[in-house]
Amino acid sequence: MEAKTLVLALFLLLLLSQSSAFPSRKSRVHKPCKRLVFYFHDVIYNGRNSKNATAAIVGAPAWGNRTILANQNHFGDLVVFDDPITLDNNLHSAPVGRAQGIYVYDKKEIFTAWLGFSFVFNSTEHKGSINFAGADPLMNKTRDVSVIGGTGDFFMARGIATLMTDAFEGEVYFRLRVDIRLYECW
Amino acid sequence: MEAKTLVLALFLLLLLSQSSAFPSRKSRVHKPCKRLVFYFHDVIYNGRNSKNATAAIVGAPAWGNRTILANQNHFGDLVVFDDPITLDNNLHSAPVGRAQGIYVYDKKEIFTAWLGFSFVFNSTEHKGSINFAGADPLMNKTRDVSVIGGTGDFFMARGIATLMTDAFEGEVYFRLRVDIRLYECW
Amino acid sequence: MEAKTLVLALFLLLLLSQSSAFPSRKSRVHKPCKRLVFYFHDVIYNGRNSKNATAAIVGAPAWGNRTILANQNHFGDLVVFDDPITLDNNLHSAPVGRAQGIYVYDKKEIFTAWLGFSFVFNSTEHKGSINFAGADPLMNKTRDVSVIGGTGDFFMARGIATLMTDAFEGEVYFRLRVDIRLYECW
Numbered sequence: 086m087e088a089k090t091l092v093l094a095l096f097l098l099l100l101l102s103q104s105s106a107f108p109s110r111k112s113r114v115h116k117p118c119k120r121l122v123f124y125f126h127d128v129i130y131n132g133r134n135s136k137n138a139t140a141a142i143v144g145a146p147a148w149g150n151r152t153i154l155a156n157q158n159h160f161g162d163l164v165v166f167d168d169p170i171t172l173d174n175n176l177h178s179a180p181v182g183r184a185q186g187i188y189v190y191d192k193k194e195i196f197t198a199w200l201g202f203s204f205v206f207n208s209t210e211h212k213g214s215i216n217f218a219g220a221d222p223l224m225n226k227t228r229d230v231s232v233i234g235g236t237g238d239f240f241m242a243r244g245i246a247t248l249m250t251d252a253f254e255g256e257v258y259f260r261l262r263v264d265i266r267l268y269e270c271w
Numbered sequence: 272m273e274a275k276t277l278v279l280a281l282f283l284l285l286l287l288s289q290s291s292a293f294p295s296r297k298s299r300v301h302k303p304c305k306r307l308v309f310y311f312h313d314v315i316y317n318g319r320n321s322k323n324a325t326a327a328i329v330g331a332p333a334w335g336n337r338t339i340l341a342n343q344n345h346f347g348d349l350v351v352f353d354d355p356i357t358l359d360n361n362l363h364s365a366p367v368g369r370a371q372g373i374y375v376y377d378k379k380e381i382f383t384a385w386l387g388f389s390f391v392f393n394s395t396e397h398k399g400s401i402n403f404a405g406a407d408p409l410m411n412k413t414r415d416v417s418v419i420g421g422t423g424d425f426f427m428a429r430g431i432a433t434l435m436t437d438a439f440e441g442e443v444y445f446r447l448r449v450d451i452r453l454y455e456c457w
Numbered sequence: 458m459e460a461k462t463l464v465l466a467l468f469l470l471l472l473l474s475q476s477s478a479f480p481s482r483k484s485r486v487h488k489p490c491k492r493l494v495f496y497f498h499d500v501i502y503n504g505r506n507s508k509n510a511t512a513a514i515v516g517a518p519a520w521g522n523r524t525i526l527a528n529q530n531h532f533g534d535l536v537v538f539d540d541p542i543t544l545d546n547n548l549h550s551a552p553v554g555r556a557q558g559i560y561v562y563d564k565k566e567i568f569t570a571w572l573g574f575s576f577v578f579n580s581t582e583h584k585g586s587i588n589f590a591g592a593d594p595l596m597n598k599t600r601d602v603s604v605i606g607g608t609g610d611f612f613m614a615r616g617i618a619t620l621m622t623d624a625f626e627g628e629v630y631f632r633l634r635v636d637i638r639l640y641e642c643w
Contacts, residue, residue: 115426115457132519143516143533143561144329144349147318147337151519161329161351163373163516165533165571167564185563185592186571187535189329191371192353199351199372201387201573203592216591216603218419219402220371220389231402231420233590234603236617240487241640245422268427268457271487271640301612301643330515330535333504333523347515347537349559375515377557378539385537385558387573404605405588406557406575417588417606431608454613454643 117244117266123204124251125168125184126176126260129154134257140166144189154256158197159190170204174251174260182206188221197222200230204263206238213237215265217246232267243269303430303452309390310437311354311370312362312446315340320443326352330375340442344383345376356390360437360446368392374407383408386416390449392424399423401451403432418453429455489616489638495576496623497540497556498548498632501526506629512538516561526628530569531562542576546623546632554578560593569594572602576635578610585609587637589618604639615641 130138144163149155169180186202219230235242244267316324330349335341355366372388405416421428502510516535521527541552558574591602607614
Protein backbone atom coordinates (compact mmCIF):
# COMPACT_ATOMS: atom_id res chain seq x y z
CA MET A 86 0.00 0.00 0.00
CA GLU A 87 1.30 3.41 -0.90
CA ALA A 88 0.93 6.51 1.25
CA LYS A 89 -1.55 8.14 -1.17
CA THR A 90 -3.75 5.08 -1.31
CA LEU A 91 -3.55 4.98 2.44
CA VAL A 92 -4.76 8.57 2.80
CA LEU A 93 -7.65 7.85 0.50
CA ALA A 94 -8.56 4.64 2.32
CA LEU A 95 -8.49 6.38 5.67
CA PHE A 96 -10.52 9.28 4.41
CA LEU A 97 -13.21 6.84 3.27
CA LEU A 98 -12.95 5.03 6.60
CA LEU A 99 -13.44 8.33 8.36
CA LEU A 100 -16.56 9.21 6.36
CA LEU A 101 -17.95 5.74 6.88
CA SER A 102 -17.31 5.85 10.59
CA GLN A 103 -18.94 9.23 10.98
CA SER A 104 -22.07 8.38 9.11
CA SER A 105 -22.48 5.20 11.12
CA ALA A 106 -21.99 7.04 14.40
CA PHE A 107 -25.11 9.17 13.84
CA PRO A 108 -27.23 7.13 11.50
CA SER A 109 -30.60 8.43 12.70
CA ARG A 110 -29.90 11.99 11.60
CA LYS A 111 -28.92 10.95 8.11
CA SER A 112 -31.07 8.04 7.09
CA ARG A 113 -34.63 8.53 5.93
CA VAL A 114 -36.00 5.77 8.16
CA HIS A 115 -35.26 6.53 11.79
CA LYS A 116 -34.91 3.76 14.34
CA PRO A 117 -36.09 4.59 17.86
CA CYS A 118 -33.59 4.14 20.68
CA LYS A 119 -36.47 3.15 22.97
CA ARG A 120 -40.01 2.00 22.35
CA LEU A 121 -42.84 1.68 24.86
CA VAL A 122 -46.55 0.92 24.44
CA PHE A 123 -49.15 1.84 27.06
CA TYR A 124 -52.88 2.38 27.43
CA PHE A 125 -54.55 5.08 29.45
CA HIS A 126 -58.12 5.40 30.59
CA ASP A 127 -60.12 8.61 30.93
CA VAL A 128 -63.40 8.72 32.88
CA ILE A 129 -64.91 12.21 32.67
CA TYR A 130 -66.97 13.57 35.56
CA ASN A 131 -70.60 13.99 34.50
CA GLY A 132 -72.29 14.95 37.77
CA ARG A 133 -73.07 11.37 38.79
CA ASN A 134 -69.74 9.48 38.75
CA SER A 135 -67.59 11.43 41.16
CA LYS A 136 -66.12 8.24 42.65
CA ASN A 137 -64.86 6.76 39.39
CA ALA A 138 -64.12 9.95 37.50
CA THR A 139 -60.43 10.51 36.66
CA ALA A 140 -61.03 13.74 34.73
CA ALA A 141 -63.18 16.86 35.03
CA ILE A 142 -64.20 19.76 32.83
CA VAL A 143 -62.69 22.88 34.42
CA GLY A 144 -63.05 25.36 31.58
CA ALA A 145 -65.94 25.74 29.15
CA PRO A 146 -67.11 28.32 26.63
CA ALA A 147 -69.87 30.81 27.49
CA TRP A 148 -72.47 28.44 25.97
CA GLY A 149 -71.23 25.42 27.95
CA ASN A 150 -71.00 24.18 31.53
CA ARG A 151 -68.78 21.93 33.58
CA THR A 152 -70.88 18.78 33.87
CA ILE A 153 -71.89 18.25 30.24
CA LEU A 154 -69.49 18.42 27.30
CA ALA A 155 -70.42 21.44 25.17
CA ASN A 156 -72.20 21.58 21.82
CA GLN A 157 -70.24 22.18 18.63
CA ASN A 158 -67.97 19.17 19.13
CA HIS A 159 -67.14 20.21 22.69
CA PHE A 160 -65.26 23.25 21.36
CA GLY A 161 -63.74 25.11 24.28
CA ASP A 162 -64.06 22.40 26.92
CA LEU A 163 -60.87 22.17 28.93
CA VAL A 164 -60.37 18.96 30.89
CA VAL A 165 -57.92 18.15 33.69
CA PHE A 166 -57.04 14.49 34.09
CA ASP A 167 -55.23 11.99 36.26
CA ASP A 168 -55.70 8.76 34.34
CA PRO A 169 -54.37 5.28 35.15
CA ILE A 170 -51.80 3.87 32.70
CA THR A 171 -51.93 0.13 32.06
CA LEU A 172 -49.90 -2.30 30.00
CA ASP A 173 -52.95 -3.82 28.33
CA ASN A 174 -56.34 -2.48 27.32
CA ASN A 175 -58.13 -3.48 30.54
CA LEU A 176 -59.24 -0.59 32.77
CA HIS A 177 -59.00 -2.88 35.77
CA SER A 178 -55.41 -4.01 35.22
CA ALA A 179 -52.89 -2.84 37.81
CA PRO A 180 -51.83 0.69 36.83
CA VAL A 181 -48.12 1.13 36.08
CA GLY A 182 -48.27 4.94 36.22
CA ARG A 183 -50.50 7.97 35.80
CA ALA A 184 -51.21 10.19 32.79
CA GLN A 185 -51.64 13.73 34.15
CA GLY A 186 -52.31 17.04 32.48
CA ILE A 187 -54.84 18.85 30.34
CA TYR A 188 -56.66 18.52 27.05
CA VAL A 189 -58.90 20.96 25.33
CA TYR A 190 -61.39 20.43 22.52
CA ASP A 191 -60.44 23.08 19.99
CA LYS A 192 -62.57 22.92 16.85
CA LYS A 193 -66.24 23.67 16.23
CA GLU A 194 -66.74 21.57 13.08
CA ILE A 195 -65.20 18.23 14.09
CA PHE A 196 -63.64 16.63 17.16
CA THR A 197 -60.05 17.69 17.65
CA ALA A 198 -58.06 18.35 20.79
CA TRP A 199 -54.80 19.82 22.02
CA LEU A 200 -52.87 17.98 24.72
CA GLY A 201 -50.26 18.92 27.30
CA PHE A 202 -49.53 16.09 29.72
CA SER A 203 -47.04 13.77 31.38
CA PHE A 204 -46.70 10.08 32.06
CA VAL A 205 -45.53 9.68 35.64
CA PHE A 206 -43.94 6.41 36.69
CA ASN A 207 -42.79 5.30 40.12
CA SER A 208 -42.41 1.54 39.99
CA THR A 209 -39.57 -0.95 39.93
CA GLU A 210 -39.98 -1.03 36.15
CA HIS A 211 -39.85 2.72 35.46
CA LYS A 212 -39.05 5.77 37.57
CA GLY A 213 -39.44 9.22 36.07
CA SER A 214 -41.67 11.05 33.67
CA ILE A 215 -42.26 11.56 29.96
CA ASN A 216 -43.67 14.92 28.84
CA PHE A 217 -45.92 15.33 25.80
CA ALA A 218 -47.51 18.14 23.80
CA GLY A 219 -49.34 18.33 20.52
CA ALA A 220 -52.47 18.38 18.43
CA ASP A 221 -54.80 15.39 18.54
CA PRO A 222 -57.14 15.29 15.52
CA LEU A 223 -59.00 12.47 17.21
CA MET A 224 -61.17 11.38 14.30
CA ASN A 225 -58.02 10.11 12.57
CA LYS A 226 -57.19 6.48 13.29
CA THR A 227 -53.72 7.42 14.47
CA ARG A 228 -52.16 10.79 15.24
CA ASP A 229 -48.75 11.86 16.42
CA VAL A 230 -47.81 14.15 19.30
CA SER A 231 -44.32 15.15 20.42
CA VAL A 232 -42.34 13.82 23.35
CA ILE A 233 -40.86 17.14 24.46
CA GLY A 234 -38.78 15.94 27.39
CA GLY A 235 -38.32 13.43 30.15
CA THR A 236 -36.89 12.97 33.61
CA GLY A 237 -35.46 10.08 35.65
CA ASP A 238 -35.26 6.95 33.49
CA PHE A 239 -36.36 9.12 30.58
CA PHE A 240 -33.79 11.86 31.18
CA MET A 241 -33.77 14.35 28.27
CA ALA A 242 -35.90 12.08 26.07
CA ARG A 243 -37.35 13.31 22.79
CA GLY A 244 -39.52 11.47 20.31
CA ILE A 245 -42.94 10.80 18.90
CA ALA A 246 -46.02 9.25 20.50
CA THR A 247 -48.67 7.79 18.24
CA LEU A 248 -52.13 7.92 19.79
CA MET A 249 -54.96 5.57 18.83
CA THR A 250 -58.47 5.62 20.28
CA ASP A 251 -58.87 2.07 21.50
CA ALA A 252 -62.37 2.48 22.96
CA PHE A 253 -64.95 5.20 23.31
CA GLU A 254 -68.10 4.75 25.39
CA GLY A 255 -70.73 7.48 25.29
CA GLU A 256 -69.26 10.74 26.44
CA VAL A 257 -67.86 9.35 29.68
CA TYR A 258 -65.04 6.92 28.95
CA PHE A 259 -62.29 6.65 26.41
CA ARG A 260 -59.12 4.64 26.22
CA LEU A 261 -56.04 5.63 24.26
CA ARG A 262 -53.25 3.37 23.07
CA VAL A 263 -49.95 5.25 23.13
CA ASP A 264 -47.02 3.98 21.11
CA ILE A 265 -43.97 5.92 22.28
CA ARG A 266 -40.85 5.96 20.14
CA LEU A 267 -37.89 7.87 21.53
CA TYR A 268 -35.24 9.04 19.06
CA GLU A 269 -33.08 10.85 21.58
CA CYS A 270 -31.98 8.75 24.55
CA TRP A 271 -29.23 9.82 26.97
CA MET B 272 5.30 11.62 2.50
CA GLU B 273 6.58 9.99 5.67
CA ALA B 274 4.43 7.97 8.01
CA LYS B 275 4.66 10.59 10.79
CA THR B 276 3.63 13.43 8.50
CA LEU B 277 0.82 11.23 7.34
CA VAL B 278 -0.47 10.68 10.88
CA LEU B 279 -0.41 14.40 11.51
CA ALA B 280 -2.16 15.17 8.23
CA LEU B 281 -4.86 12.64 8.91
CA PHE B 282 -5.35 13.86 12.45
CA LEU B 283 -5.94 17.38 11.14
CA LEU B 284 -8.24 16.00 8.46
CA LEU B 285 -10.19 14.20 11.17
CA LEU B 286 -10.58 17.35 13.29
CA LEU B 287 -11.60 19.37 10.28
CA SER B 288 -14.15 16.81 9.19
CA GLN B 289 -15.68 16.60 12.65
CA SER B 290 -16.05 20.28 13.20
CA SER B 291 -17.64 20.77 9.81
CA ALA B 292 -20.10 17.96 10.46
CA PHE B 293 -21.79 19.92 13.28
CA PRO B 294 -21.19 23.56 12.53
CA SER B 295 -24.37 24.92 14.14
CA ARG B 296 -23.33 23.84 17.62
CA LYS B 297 -20.01 25.61 17.37
CA SER B 298 -20.55 28.85 15.54
CA ARG B 299 -22.04 31.91 17.21
CA VAL B 300 -24.41 32.70 14.36
CA HIS B 301 -26.74 29.81 13.74
CA LYS B 302 -28.22 29.09 10.34
CA PRO B 303 -31.66 27.50 10.31
CA CYS B 304 -32.02 24.20 8.48
CA LYS B 305 -35.57 25.20 7.54
CA ARG B 306 -37.44 28.48 7.50
CA LEU B 307 -41.17 29.07 7.10
CA VAL B 308 -43.29 32.20 7.37
CA PHE B 309 -47.03 32.11 8.03
CA TYR B 310 -49.86 34.28 9.30
CA PHE B 311 -52.66 33.22 11.57
CA HIS B 312 -55.93 34.90 12.36
CA ASP B 313 -57.77 34.90 15.68
CA VAL B 314 -61.42 35.97 15.94
CA ILE B 315 -62.55 35.86 19.58
CA TYR B 316 -66.14 35.01 20.44
CA ASN B 317 -67.85 38.05 21.98
CA GLY B 318 -71.46 36.90 22.28
CA ARG B 319 -72.48 38.13 18.83
CA ASN B 320 -70.05 36.56 16.33
CA SER B 321 -70.51 32.85 16.89
CA LYS B 322 -70.39 32.11 13.16
CA ASN B 323 -67.03 33.77 12.50
CA ALA B 324 -65.37 33.19 15.85
CA THR B 325 -62.31 30.92 15.78
CA ALA B 326 -61.52 31.31 19.49
CA ALA B 327 -63.41 31.46 22.77
CA ILE B 328 -62.69 32.43 26.36
CA VAL B 329 -63.08 29.25 28.42
CA GLY B 330 -61.41 30.30 31.66
CA ALA B 331 -61.60 33.66 33.41
CA PRO B 332 -60.72 35.04 36.82
CA ALA B 333 -63.40 35.53 39.51
CA TRP B 334 -63.87 39.15 38.37
CA GLY B 335 -64.28 38.21 34.68
CA ASN B 336 -66.68 36.34 32.42
CA ARG B 337 -66.50 34.37 29.21
CA THR B 338 -67.90 36.83 26.68
CA ILE B 339 -65.89 39.95 27.51
CA LEU B 340 -62.13 39.99 28.01
CA ALA B 341 -61.41 40.83 31.66
CA ASN B 342 -60.17 44.05 33.21
CA GLN B 343 -56.54 44.39 34.28
CA ASN B 344 -55.15 43.62 30.82
CA HIS B 345 -57.27 40.49 30.52
CA PHE B 346 -55.23 38.86 33.31
CA GLY B 347 -56.49 35.33 33.79
CA ASP B 348 -58.46 34.96 30.55
CA LEU B 349 -57.77 31.58 28.99
CA VAL B 350 -58.63 31.23 25.32
CA VAL B 351 -58.98 28.11 23.16
CA PHE B 352 -58.41 28.62 19.45
CA ASP B 353 -58.61 26.97 16.06
CA ASP B 354 -57.30 29.68 13.77
CA PRO B 355 -56.75 29.54 10.00
CA ILE B 356 -53.11 29.76 8.83
CA THR B 357 -52.48 31.65 5.59
CA LEU B 358 -49.40 32.39 3.50
CA ASP B 359 -50.13 36.10 3.30
CA ASN B 360 -51.77 38.59 5.63
CA ASN B 361 -55.27 38.25 4.14
CA LEU B 362 -57.86 36.61 6.43
CA HIS B 363 -59.73 35.46 3.35
CA SER B 364 -56.83 33.71 1.62
CA ALA B 365 -57.12 29.94 1.34
CA PRO B 366 -55.94 28.46 4.64
CA VAL B 367 -52.91 26.15 4.42
CA GLY B 368 -53.39 24.75 7.92
CA ARG B 369 -54.79 25.43 11.38
CA ALA B 370 -53.22 26.92 14.50
CA GLN B 371 -54.76 25.09 17.47
CA GLY B 372 -54.23 25.33 21.20
CA ILE B 373 -54.49 27.74 24.10
CA TYR B 374 -53.27 31.13 25.22
CA VAL B 375 -53.71 32.84 28.50
CA TYR B 376 -53.27 36.49 29.45
CA ASP B 377 -50.98 36.38 32.44
CA LYS B 378 -50.09 39.83 33.73
CA LYS B 379 -52.17 42.51 35.45
CA GLU B 380 -50.05 45.56 34.57
CA ILE B 381 -49.52 45.11 30.83
CA PHE B 382 -50.61 42.73 28.07
CA THR B 383 -48.61 39.52 28.07
CA ALA B 384 -49.62 35.98 27.27
CA TRP B 385 -48.43 32.41 27.49
CA LEU B 386 -48.98 30.09 24.54
CA GLY B 387 -49.17 26.34 24.03
CA PHE B 388 -50.26 25.42 20.51
CA SER B 389 -49.63 23.53 17.29
CA PHE B 390 -49.63 24.25 13.59
CA VAL B 391 -51.45 21.41 11.86
CA PHE B 392 -50.91 20.88 8.13
CA ASN B 393 -52.59 18.42 5.81
CA SER B 394 -51.98 19.64 2.28
CA THR B 395 -49.84 18.62 -0.67
CA GLU B 396 -47.32 21.23 0.51
CA HIS B 397 -46.99 20.14 4.15
CA LYS B 398 -48.22 17.16 6.14
CA GLY B 399 -47.62 17.05 9.87
CA SER B 400 -47.50 19.40 12.82
CA ILE B 401 -45.21 21.86 14.56
CA ASN B 402 -45.57 22.28 18.33
CA PHE B 403 -44.88 25.56 20.14
CA ALA B 404 -44.68 26.83 23.72
CA GLY B 405 -43.53 30.03 25.32
CA ALA B 406 -44.11 33.47 26.71
CA ASP B 407 -45.55 36.16 24.46
CA PRO B 408 -44.91 39.68 25.82
CA LEU B 409 -47.20 41.01 23.14
CA MET B 410 -46.45 44.71 23.53
CA ASN B 411 -42.97 44.02 22.13
CA LYS B 412 -42.68 44.37 18.37
CA THR B 413 -41.27 40.85 18.07
CA ARG B 414 -41.02 38.04 20.58
CA ASP B 415 -39.66 34.52 20.42
CA VAL B 416 -41.30 31.27 21.45
CA SER B 417 -39.85 27.76 21.23
CA VAL B 418 -40.56 25.09 18.66
CA ILE B 419 -40.62 22.14 21.04
CA GLY B 420 -41.28 19.35 18.57
CA GLY B 421 -42.82 18.30 15.31
CA THR B 422 -44.35 15.36 13.50
CA GLY B 423 -44.70 14.20 9.88
CA ASP B 424 -42.75 16.55 7.59
CA PHE B 425 -41.51 18.28 10.74
CA PHE B 426 -40.42 15.09 12.49
CA MET B 427 -38.44 15.91 15.66
CA ALA B 428 -38.10 19.59 14.73
CA ARG B 429 -36.76 22.13 17.20
CA GLY B 430 -36.26 25.84 16.75
CA ILE B 431 -37.50 29.34 17.35
CA ALA B 432 -40.64 31.12 16.15
CA THR B 433 -40.67 34.89 16.09
CA LEU B 434 -44.14 36.34 16.55
CA MET B 435 -45.17 39.77 15.34
CA THR B 436 -48.61 41.33 15.75
CA ASP B 437 -49.52 42.19 12.18
CA ALA B 438 -52.98 43.61 12.94
CA PHE B 439 -55.19 44.19 15.95
CA GLU B 440 -58.81 45.30 15.64
CA GLY B 441 -60.72 46.18 18.77
CA GLU B 442 -60.81 43.24 21.12
CA VAL B 443 -62.13 40.80 18.54
CA TYR B 444 -59.51 40.19 15.85
CA PHE B 445 -55.76 39.91 15.75
CA ARG B 446 -53.34 38.56 13.21
CA LEU B 447 -49.89 37.20 14.00
CA ARG B 448 -46.98 36.82 11.62
CA VAL B 449 -44.93 33.77 12.57
CA ASP B 450 -41.38 33.41 11.32
CA ILE B 451 -40.32 29.83 12.06
CA ARG B 452 -36.64 28.95 12.02
CA LEU B 453 -35.81 25.31 12.68
CA TYR B 454 -32.29 24.50 13.88
CA GLU B 455 -32.81 20.78 14.30
CA CYS B 456 -34.11 19.01 11.19
CA TRP B 457 -34.07 15.25 10.82
CA MET C 458 5.79 2.05 11.55
CA GLU C 459 4.26 -0.09 8.87
CA ALA C 460 1.27 0.97 6.79
CA LYS C 461 -0.96 -1.66 8.42
CA THR C 462 -0.02 -0.58 11.93
CA LEU C 463 -0.65 2.96 10.84
CA VAL C 464 -4.17 2.15 9.63
CA LEU C 465 -4.92 0.45 12.92
CA ALA C 466 -3.49 3.33 14.96
CA LEU C 467 -5.48 5.89 13.06
CA PHE C 468 -8.64 3.84 13.32
CA LEU C 469 -8.25 3.77 17.11
CA LEU C 470 -7.47 7.48 17.10
CA LEU C 471 -10.64 8.06 15.13
CA LEU C 472 -12.77 6.09 17.57
CA LEU C 473 -11.19 7.86 20.52
CA SER C 474 -11.70 11.25 19.01
CA GLN C 475 -15.33 10.59 18.25
CA SER C 476 -16.24 9.32 21.66
CA SER C 477 -14.57 12.30 23.34
CA ALA C 478 -16.35 14.76 21.05
CA PHE C 479 -19.76 13.86 22.53
CA PRO C 480 -19.05 12.71 26.05
CA SER C 481 -22.40 13.70 27.56
CA ARG C 482 -24.33 11.26 25.41
CA LYS C 483 -22.16 8.36 26.42
CA SER C 484 -21.28 8.78 30.06
CA ARG C 485 -23.72 7.81 32.77
CA VAL C 486 -23.23 10.99 34.79
CA HIS C 487 -24.14 14.04 32.76
CA LYS C 488 -22.58 17.41 33.44
CA PRO C 489 -24.76 20.44 32.76
CA CYS C 490 -23.42 23.04 30.34
CA LYS C 491 -25.20 25.73 32.38
CA ARG C 492 -26.65 25.82 35.86
CA LEU C 493 -28.93 28.47 37.37
CA VAL C 494 -30.78 28.63 40.69
CA PHE C 495 -33.78 30.88 41.26
CA TYR C 496 -36.77 31.28 43.55
CA PHE C 497 -40.24 32.26 42.54
CA HIS C 498 -43.15 33.44 44.62
CA ASP C 499 -46.83 32.70 44.04
CA VAL C 500 -49.57 34.70 45.79
CA ILE C 501 -52.99 33.32 44.85
CA TYR C 502 -56.00 35.64 44.64
CA ASN C 503 -58.51 34.75 47.38
CA GLY C 504 -61.09 37.54 47.05
CA ARG C 505 -59.33 39.87 49.49
CA ASN C 506 -55.75 40.29 48.22
CA SER C 507 -56.22 41.66 44.71
CA LYS C 508 -53.35 44.11 45.11
CA ASN C 509 -50.71 41.57 46.09
CA ALA C 510 -51.99 38.57 44.17
CA THR C 511 -49.70 37.31 41.39
CA ALA C 512 -51.92 34.36 40.44
CA ALA C 513 -55.62 33.63 40.03
CA ILE C 514 -57.84 30.58 39.68
CA VAL C 515 -59.38 30.78 36.20
CA GLY C 516 -60.70 27.25 35.81
CA ALA C 517 -62.35 25.07 38.44
CA PRO C 518 -64.37 21.86 38.48
CA ALA C 519 -68.17 21.91 38.73
CA TRP C 520 -67.91 21.59 42.54
CA GLY C 521 -65.42 24.47 42.88
CA ASN C 522 -65.24 28.21 42.38
CA ARG C 523 -62.62 30.79 41.50
CA THR C 524 -61.90 32.39 44.87
CA ILE C 525 -61.37 29.30 47.03
CA LEU C 526 -59.20 26.36 46.05
CA ALA C 527 -61.45 23.32 45.54
CA ASN C 528 -61.98 20.29 47.75
CA GLN C 529 -60.31 16.97 46.91
CA ASN C 530 -56.80 18.42 46.94
CA HIS C 531 -57.80 21.25 44.63
CA PHE C 532 -58.35 18.74 41.81
CA GLY C 533 -59.28 20.65 38.68
CA ASP C 534 -58.22 24.12 39.77
CA LEU C 535 -56.38 25.84 36.95
CA VAL C 536 -54.23 28.82 37.95
CA VAL C 537 -52.68 31.54 35.79
CA PHE C 538 -49.60 33.22 37.25
CA ASP C 539 -47.13 36.04 36.78
CA ASP C 540 -44.74 35.49 39.68
CA PRO C 541 -41.60 37.44 40.55
CA ILE C 542 -38.31 35.53 40.26
CA THR C 543 -35.63 36.34 42.84
CA LEU C 544 -32.08 35.21 43.43
CA ASP C 545 -32.68 34.46 47.10
CA ASN C 546 -35.67 33.25 49.08
CA ASN C 547 -36.94 36.74 50.02
CA LEU C 548 -40.24 37.77 48.42
CA HIS C 549 -39.17 41.39 48.73
CA SER C 550 -35.80 41.06 46.96
CA ALA C 551 -35.53 42.85 43.62
CA PRO C 552 -37.06 40.54 40.98
CA VAL C 553 -34.69 39.42 38.21
CA GLY C 554 -37.49 38.15 35.98
CA ARG C 555 -41.02 36.78 35.88
CA ALA C 556 -42.35 33.22 35.97
CA GLN C 557 -45.43 33.18 33.73
CA GLY C 558 -47.82 30.45 32.71
CA ILE C 559 -50.30 27.97 34.10
CA TYR C 560 -50.54 25.18 36.64
CA VAL C 561 -53.37 22.83 37.32
CA TYR C 562 -54.01 20.59 40.32
CA ASP C 563 -54.64 17.22 38.78
CA LYS C 564 -55.25 14.52 41.38
CA LYS C 565 -58.09 13.92 43.81
CA GLU C 566 -56.24 11.84 46.42
CA ILE C 567 -53.11 13.93 47.02
CA PHE C 568 -51.63 17.24 45.90
CA THR C 569 -50.06 17.04 42.48
CA ALA C 570 -49.92 19.56 39.67
CA TRP C 571 -49.03 19.90 36.01
CA LEU C 572 -47.07 22.95 34.89
CA GLY C 573 -46.56 24.80 31.62
CA PHE C 574 -44.65 28.04 32.08
CA SER C 575 -41.72 30.27 31.16
CA PHE C 576 -39.06 32.24 32.94
CA VAL C 577 -38.82 35.63 31.26
CA PHE C 578 -35.68 37.73 31.76
CA ASN C 579 -34.96 41.22 30.56
CA SER C 580 -32.02 42.50 32.61
CA THR C 581 -28.33 43.16 32.05
CA GLU C 582 -27.68 39.72 33.52
CA HIS C 583 -30.06 37.69 31.36
CA LYS C 584 -32.16 38.43 28.28
CA GLY C 585 -34.48 35.78 26.94
CA SER C 586 -36.71 33.04 28.17
CA ILE C 587 -36.61 29.46 29.41
CA ASN C 588 -39.66 27.27 28.75
CA PHE C 589 -40.76 24.45 31.07
CA ALA C 590 -43.34 21.66 31.12
CA GLY C 591 -43.96 18.69 33.34
CA ALA C 592 -45.61 16.97 36.25
CA ASP C 593 -45.12 18.35 39.75
CA PRO C 594 -45.93 15.78 42.43
CA LEU C 595 -45.60 18.51 44.99
CA MET C 596 -45.63 16.38 48.14
CA ASN C 597 -42.21 15.04 47.12
CA LYS C 598 -39.28 16.99 48.51
CA THR C 599 -37.86 17.49 45.02
CA ARG C 600 -39.35 16.83 41.61
CA ASP C 601 -38.07 17.28 38.07
CA VAL C 602 -39.71 19.01 35.14
CA SER C 603 -38.32 19.44 31.62
CA VAL C 604 -36.72 22.50 30.10
CA ILE C 605 -38.30 22.18 26.65
CA GLY C 606 -36.73 25.20 24.97
CA GLY C 607 -35.32 28.65 25.33
CA THR C 608 -34.82 31.92 23.52
CA GLY C 609 -32.31 34.80 23.61
CA ASP C 610 -29.48 33.94 26.03
CA PHE C 611 -31.06 30.52 26.38
CA PHE C 612 -31.38 29.87 22.65
CA MET C 613 -32.45 26.26 22.00
CA ALA C 614 -31.79 25.20 25.61
CA ARG C 615 -32.87 21.81 26.91
CA GLY C 616 -32.47 20.36 30.36
CA ILE C 617 -34.00 19.57 33.71
CA ALA C 618 -35.35 21.84 36.43
CA THR C 619 -35.59 20.48 39.95
CA LEU C 620 -38.39 22.10 41.95
CA MET C 621 -38.41 22.29 45.76
CA THR C 622 -41.15 23.86 47.85
CA ASP C 623 -39.21 26.35 49.93
CA ALA C 624 -42.20 27.80 51.81
CA PHE C 625 -45.93 27.28 51.96
CA GLU C 626 -48.22 29.59 53.90
CA GLY C 627 -51.89 28.70 54.21
CA GLU C 628 -53.47 28.43 50.80
CA VAL C 629 -52.28 31.83 49.65
CA TYR C 630 -48.50 31.86 49.28
CA PHE C 631 -45.88 29.41 48.19
CA ARG C 632 -42.28 29.78 47.15
CA LEU C 633 -40.44 27.37 44.86
CA ARG C 634 -36.71 26.92 44.55
CA VAL C 635 -35.80 26.03 40.95
CA ASP C 636 -32.47 24.44 40.18
CA ILE C 637 -32.05 24.58 36.40
CA ARG C 638 -29.48 22.36 34.73
CA LEU C 639 -29.14 22.73 30.99
CA TYR C 640 -27.59 19.83 29.06
CA GLU C 641 -27.99 21.32 25.61
CA CYS C 642 -26.45 24.78 25.20
CA TRP C 643 -25.89 26.41 21.81
